[in-house]
Amino acid sequence: MMLPKKFVFRFFYCCIALLALAACVPTDLETAVTVTPIPSATMSNNPDPTTAISTPLATLPVLPTNQGQPLPDLPTPTPLPATAVPESPSIFSGAPVKVGRGQILDAAFLPDGDSQAIALGWANGVSLVTLDGTEKWWQPTNALLIALDASPQGDQIAAVLEDGSVVILAAETGAMQQYAASRPYVYWSDIAFSPDGQQVAFQSIGPQRGDPIYLLNMHTGELQEVPQSRIDSTIRPFLVWSPDGQTITQAALGEECSRLVNLNSGETELTLKTETTCYAPWTIAFAPDGQKIAVALPTGGDPAISIDFLQPDNGEVIASFAGNVLTLPDQTAHILHFSPDGRWLATPGGFSYYGEAYPAVVWAVESGLVQAELPPTDRTRLRAQSFAGDTMLRFYEDGRITRWLFTENNSTETAVAQIPVVAPYLEFVWSASSNRLAAPLRFGGVAVWEAATGAQVAQFPAPLAIPD
Numbered sequence: 001m002m003l004p005k006k007f008v009f010r011f012f013y014c015c016i017a018l019l020a021l022a023a024c025v026p027t028d029l030e031t032a033v034t035v036t037p038i039p040s041a042t043m044s045n046n047p048d049p050t051t052a053i054s055t056p057l058a059t060l061p062v063l064p065t066n067q068g069q070p071l072p073d074l075p076t077p078t079p080l081p082a083t084a085v086p087e088s089p090s091i092f093s094g095a096p097v098k099v100g101r102g103q104i105l106d107a108a109f110l111p112d113g114d115s116q117a118i119a120l121g122w123a124n125g126v127s128l129v130t131l132d133g134t135e136k137w138w139q140p141t142n143a144l145l146i147a148l149d150a151s152p153q154g155d156q157i158a159a160v161l162e163d164g165s166v167v168i169l170a171a172e173t174g175a176m177q178q179y180a181a182s183r184p185y186v187y188w189s190d191i192a193f194s195p196d197g198q199q200v201a202f203q204s205i206g207p208q209r210g211d212p213i214y215l216l217n218m219h220t221g222e223l224q225e226v227p228q229s230r231i232d233s234t235i236r237p238f239l240v241w242s243p244d245g246q247t248i249t250q251a252a253l254g255e256e257c258s259r260l261v262n263l264n265s266g267e268t269e270l271t272l273k274t275e276t277t278c279y280a281p282w283t284i285a286f287a288p289d290g291q292k293i294a295v296a297l298p299t300g301g302d303p304a305i306s307i308d309f310l311q312p313d314n315g316e317v318i319a320s321f322a323g324n325v326l327t328l329p330d331q332t333a334h335i336l337h338f339s340p341d342g343r344w345l346a347t348p349g350g351f352s353y354y355g356e357a358y359p360a361v362v363w364a365v366e367s368g369l370v371q372a373e374l375p376p377t378d379r380t381r382l383r384a385q386s387f388a389g390d391t392m393l394r395f396y397e398d399g400r401i402t403r404w405l406f407t408e409n410n411s412t413e414t415a416v417a418q419i420p421v422v423a424p425y426l427e428f429v430w431s432a433s434s435n436r437l438a439a440p441l442r443f444g445g446v447a448v449w450e451a452a453t454g455a456q457v458a459q460f461p462a463p464l465a466i467p468d
Contacts, residue, residue: 097451097452097453097454098124098140098454099428099437099449099451099454100422100439100447100449100454100456101122101123101124101125101127101138101422102122102123102124102422103122103123103397103421104120104121104122104383104397104399104421105121105122105123105145105146105148105383105397106121106145106146106147106148106159106383106384107119107120107121107148107383107384107395108121108148108149108150108157108384109150109384109385109386109393109395110128110150110154110171111152111153111154111340116131116386116388116393117129117130117131117136117154117171118130118131118384118395118401119148119150119157119171120419121145121147121148121159122145123144123145124140124141124144124145125138125139125140125141125145126138126139126141126145126148126157126159126167126169126174126176127139127174128157128171128174129417129419131393131401131416131417132416132417133401133417133418133419135419136174137173137174138174139169139174139175139176141159141161141167141176142161142163143161143162143163143165144161144162145159145160145161145162146159146160146161146162146186146187146188146189146204147159147160147189147190147191147202148160148191149191149192149193149200150171150193151171151193151197152193152195152196152197153197154171155170155171155172155197156168156169156170156171156193156197156218157169157171158191158193158200158202159191160181160186160189160190160191160202160204161186162184162185162186162187163184163185163186164180164181164182164183164184164185164186164204164206165178165179165180165181165182166178166179166181166182166191166200166202166216167179168200168218179216179221179223181202181214181216181223182202182204182211182214183206183209183211184206185206185207186204186205186206187205187206187207188204188205188236188237189202189203189204189205189237190202190203190236190237190238190239191239192239192240192241192248193241194241194245195241195243195244195245196245197218198217198218198219199215199216199217199218199245200215200216200218201213201214201215201216201226201239201241201248202214202216202239203229203231203237203239204237205231205232205233205234205235205236205237206233207233208233209233210230210231210232210233210234210235211230211231212225212226212227212229212230212231213225213226213229213237213239213248213250213261214226215263226248226261226263226266227265227266228261228266228267229250229261229266231250231251231252232253234253235251235252235253236251236282237251238251238258238281238282238284240284240285240286241286242260242286242290242312243286243287243288243289243290244290245263246262246263247260247261247262247263247269247270248260248261248263249261249272249281249284251281251282252278252281253281256278257271257272257273257278257279258271258272258278258279258280258281258284259271259272260272260312270310270312270313270314270315271315272284272295272310272315273315274297274308277297277298278298279295279296279297279298279308280295280296280297280298280327280335282327282334282335283295283296283325283327283335283336284336285334285335285336285337285338285345286312286338287338287342287365288338288340288341288342289342290312291312292309292310292311292312292318292319293309293310293311293312294307294308294309294310294336294338294345295307295308295310295336296325296327296335296336296347297325297327298327306321306322306323306324306325307320307321307323307325307336307345307363308320309321319368320368321345321363321368322370323347323361323363323370323373324358324359324361325347325358325361326347326349326350326351326352326358333348333382333383333384333385334348335347335348337385338365339387340387342365343364343365343366344362344363344364344365344371344387345362345363345365346360346361346362346363346385346387346392347360347361348360348382348385348394349361349374349375349376349382350376350381350382351376351379357375357376358376359373359374359375359376360373360374360376360385360392360394360404361373361374362392362406371406371407372404372406372407372411374404374406374412374413380396380397380398380400381396381397382394382395382396382397383395383396383397388403390405390406390407391403391404391405391406391407392404392406392413394413397421398421398442398443399418399419399420399421399442399443400415400417400418400419400443401415401416401417401418401419402414402415402416403416418443420441420442420445420447420459421441421442422439422440422441422442422447427439430451434451435450435451435452436448436449436450436451436457437449437451443462444461444462444463445459445460445461445462446459446460447459447460448460
C-alpha cells in the first residue's frame, strides 16, 4: 500500500531533525561543558524527557525547569566552636643551684712577700689560694661580686656585691659577715681598706645614681658618709687612702678634676690637675712614706713624659718619668703602685680600647729610669700584681699566676700555677640523664658537676678540651 506523499515528506523532515539533535550531543563526556551542581532540594520533580535519550547522558547534571530565574542561596555553614587559647609555655624546675663559680672579676694579693696568698673575687663568691694554686677556702655570696680588696695586714678581705651590700671575710678561715650598706643594683664600685685596716671605704654607682664615699668601721659596724663626696652616675669610683689615713681620692671626669678630700669634713685638700688638663683619677698612687704622689698623664699626651710626682700639700711637680702608661679605665690592677719599700714603681700594661699594646713597666724611683719592660702576650686581663722583693707576682683572669724577675736583664714572666676557671664564653653540656653538667676549663681540661647539688664530681686534665 502506498503512503501518502504528504506523510512521507513529514517523516523525512523528522529524521533530519533527529539527526541534527544527535549531532549536538558530545561524544566525549570529559570535554562536555561543566555545569554547576544544584542542591537536590532545588531540582525539579519533572525533568525534561529529552535527558533520558541515552544511558551516558543520564550522568550529566540536569538543569532546573525554572531557567532564567535567580538561583537560591547556598546553605549557611554551621560555625565551629573557637579553639581554646593554649597556655603560655613555661619551665617547671626546682630551686636554683650554683654550678661552678663563673669568671674571676677581681683579685688582691695579701702581703708577706713570697708567702703571699691571693684573694679571688669570683662571680658568685670569694676564695683564697696560695701561690702554688692550692685553695685554702671558698665562700659563696648571694649576689654578684663587683669589687674586692685585701687589708694591708693580710687578715681581712672585703667585697662589694651587686645588691649593694658589703661582705667582710676573715683571711684565715673565710668566715663572712655581711652588712646592708647601700642601695642595690650596683654596676661599678671600688672598695679599699684604710692603712691601719680598721676601716673600709667604698663607693658605688648604679642606674641613675651615684653614691657618696662610705666608711665602715670594722670593730663597731658603724657606717658614716664622707661629706660632699657624692659623684655622678657616669664616673667610675676609684679610692686610694693617704698613708696617714686622713684623706682619700674622689674621682671626677669632664671639666672637674679628681681631688683628695678630707675624710671628716669632705673639704678638698688637693685638686689633681696640670695647667691644661686633669690627671687620670684611676692612676693615683701614694709613696709609702707619704712624701709624694705618682699620677699618670692622660694617654695621648707627650710620650716623653708620662708620670708626674707631686707634693701632697700643694701639688707641685717635683719629678717626671718617661714611659708608656695605659691610662684608660678598666677593672684591672691599679695603674700605678709602689713597692712596699718605695724603691720601685710599676704599671701593669695591657691593651687600650682600640687594641694598642702597652707594656708592663718598672721604674727605679731614685733614678727615674726604666728598670724593665714586659710586652703583653695576649688580651687576657691582669687582675692583680704585687711586689715580692725584687720580683713581681701577677695574676690573670684566666687563673694564671706568674712571676717576673724584673731585675734580671731580658727576663720574661714564668707561670708558677694555674687555677681552673670555666671559660665564660663556652656552653655547658648536659648528660643524657640530665643529672650532670660539664664545661671546659680555660687552659684545657673539663669539670663535671652534679646538677641537683652543684657539687663538682670530677675534673679531667688537659689535653681534653671539649666535653662530649
